[in-house]
Amino acid sequence: MHHRRHLTVSERDVRSRLTKLIHLNPFINGSLVIMKRSCGKKGCKCQKGKKHVSLYVAYNENGKRKMRFIAKPLLKEIQLAVGRNKEFKKLSNILSLNNLKRLLERERKN
Numbered sequence: 001m002h003h004r005r006h007l008t009v010s011e012r013d014v015r016s017r018l019t020k021l022i023h024l025n026p027f028i029n030g031s032l033v034i035m036k037r038s039c040g041k042k043g044c045k046c047q048k049g050k051k052h053v054s055l056y057v058a059y060n061e062n063g064k065r066k067m068r069f070i071a072k073p074l075l076k077e078i079q080l081a082v083g084r085n086k087e088f089k090k091l092s093n094i095l096s097l098n099n100l101k102r103l104l105e106r107e108r109k110n
Contacts, residue, residue: 014095018092028081031057032056
């Protein structure tokens, strides 16, 4: 295992950003979904083509896709949390690739 001082400046920066992201802000591994549907009430605008719009967050739980309705007051917070998850994935992928390179280099030296 490498100590922090053996990492490049860019690797230390990525690790630092990832740590801050995890510890300071909530993130959600999911995506926002806009659903348009009809309610079934006679005379409602949705019966004439103007469907009701609802916002959901889609996520996986125990290998099954689930969706939860998002009330408008929570929309901004959930959008930010989903966006943070995209950043989390990007940063963790960078670390993963760096770790793989390091292990493969170590193998070549042996």
